[in-house]
Amino acid sequence: MADSMPGSRPVLPTLLGDACNPYRARPSTFLAAFLLQTAGLVAVVWSIAYFSPKGGMHPLSNVISGFAPVSFLPTSDEPSGGGGGGDRSKTAASKGALPRMTLQDQLTPPQAVLNRPEPKLPEIPTIMAITDTRLPQLGQWGNPLANVVAPPSNGSGERGGLGSDCCGGVGATHGRGFGDSDGPVYRPGVAGVTLPRAIYDPDPEYSEEARHSRYQGSVVLFLIVDAQGQPRDLRLQRSLGMGLDEKAMAAVSKWRFQPATLHGLPVATTQINVEVTFRLF
Numbered sequence: 535m536a537d538s539m540p541g542s543r544p545v546l547p548t549l550l551g552d553a554c555n556p557y558r559a560r561p562s563t564f565l566a567a568f569l570l571q572t573a574g575l576v577a578v579v580w581s582i583a584y585f586s587p588k589g590g591m592h593p594l595s596n597v598i599s600g601f602a603p604v605s606f607l608p609t610s611d612e613p614s615g616g617g618g619g620g621d622r623s624k625t626a627a628s629k630g631a632l633p634r635m636t637l638q639d640q641l642t643p644p645q646a647v648l649n650r651p652e653p654k655l656p657e658i659p660t661i662m663a664i665t666d667t668r669l670p671q672l673g674q675w676g677n678p679l680a681n682v683v684a685p686p687s688n689g690s691g692e693r694g695g696l697g698s699d700c701c702g703g704v705g706a707t708h709g710r711g712f713g714d715s716d717g718p719v720y721r722p723g724v725a726g727v728t729l730p731r732a733i734y735d736p737d738p739e740y741s742e743e744a745r746h747s748r749y750q751g752s753v754v755l756f757l758i759v760d761a762q763g764q765p766r767d768l769r770l771q772r773s774l775g776m777g778l779d780e781k782a783m784a785a786v787s788k789w790r791f792q793p794a795t796l797h798g799l800p801v802a803t804t805q806i807n808v809e810v811t812f813r814l815f
Contacts, residue, residue, distance in 0.1 A: 617661060617703020617711040619643055619695020620688045627689030627696040630676015632704060632712060633659040640710050643694035643702035644675040646686040661695075661703055662710040662721060677704050678771050679713070679756075712756070713769070719758055722794050722803045730759040730791045730803055738785035738810055741777030745814070749774075753782035753810045761800040763791040771807060782810035 620627060633644040642657040659675060674686060677696050688696055695702040695710070703710045711721060722729045743749075754772035757765045765786055773779050786808060793800040 617695065617701075617705040617709045617713060618689075618691050618697045618699030618707050619693060619702050619704070620691030620697055620699075621645075621647070621649060621694070622692055623647075623687045623689055625684060625687040625689075627677045627680060627691075627698070627704075628674075628684045628687045629678065629680035630674045630696075632678060633661055633675055635712070636660050636662065638662075640702055643710070644696055644704060645688055645694070646674050646676050646696060647688050661712050662724075679705065679769050713758075713767070719802045720794065720796060722806070725796075727796045727801065727803065728794045730763070730794045730806065732789055732808075733763075733792050734788075734790040736785060736788065738778075738781045738812065740812060740814075741781055744776040744778050744812065747776065748814055749776050749778070750813050751778070752812070753779055755782060755786055755808050755810065757786065757806055757808065758802060759791045759793055759806055760802045761793050763793045763800075765789055765791070774812065778812050782812075786810060 628646050630646055638660070640660050640662055642659045644659040644661065675696065676686075677689070689698055691698045691700055693701050696704045698706045699708045701708055701710055704712045707713070720727045751774045752772070753770070753774045756767075756769040756771045758767045760766055768783050768787060770779055770783070774782075789808075794803040795801065
């Protein structure tokens with residue numbers, strides 16, 4: 535009866551009890567196990583406190599020698615020529631109009647001969663170039679610098695586009711732009727390359743034939759402005775006739791530009807088109 539009264543059983547029967555189950559309690563064994571586990575826990579806490587770095591975690595730059603921020607420079611500011619492409623045709627690229635010029639990424643290169651007449655997701659062809667001049671959109675796409683009018687052909691190059699060499703542009707060199715210039719030239723307006731600006735642009739002279747006929751209009755020329763601000767590689771892109779094409783090229787060859795810059799240094803640029811207007815007052 536006394537064992538059933540409250541308070542008659544010890545609080546820790548394993549340690550303080552005597553015979554509360556069929557087996558005899560051994561307080562010494564329980565106490566040894568308790569002390570051993572406590573000592574192990576203390577050792578773990580002490581080791582963490584002792585081996586932890588003083589003053590908090592070290593910065594990553596102190597742990598990894600030579601650590602520095604990583605940056606990826608855009609590849610679009612690398613120099614290139616004009617443009618080129620084709621589909622490995624046996625004939626040269628045919629003469630025609632340029633597609634829309636843009637500095638955005640090209641999704642569809644131009645083609646005079648469509649290899650996929652009915653694409654599932656049609657996109658407007660473009661080339662990576664820039665111009666302030668509204669170019670004529672005449673007939674099929676082609677290379678306006680082609681010498682003769684030939685049957686439709688994409689040219690002997692590859693990987694899309696029109697011309698020779700490679701890569702979705704129009705011309706005889708490598709790239710997605712336009713033109714036959716090969717050398718260290720940059721695309722203006724891309725990856726920090728500024729636009730060249732005309733600072734000396736005298737008006738062209740009128741040809742006697744055009745003046746007599748009171749003929750007016752505009753000639754569009756393609757050119758490159760070099761690092762000294764001088765025009766080079768002038769090509770006729772839109773003809774006016776009656777001797778005005780030659781007068782326009784003679785005048786523009788004397789123009790001077792403030793050259794484009796990249797990181798503050800002057801560079802040669804490509805994809806420049808200028809419009810020379812002939813008007814009788």
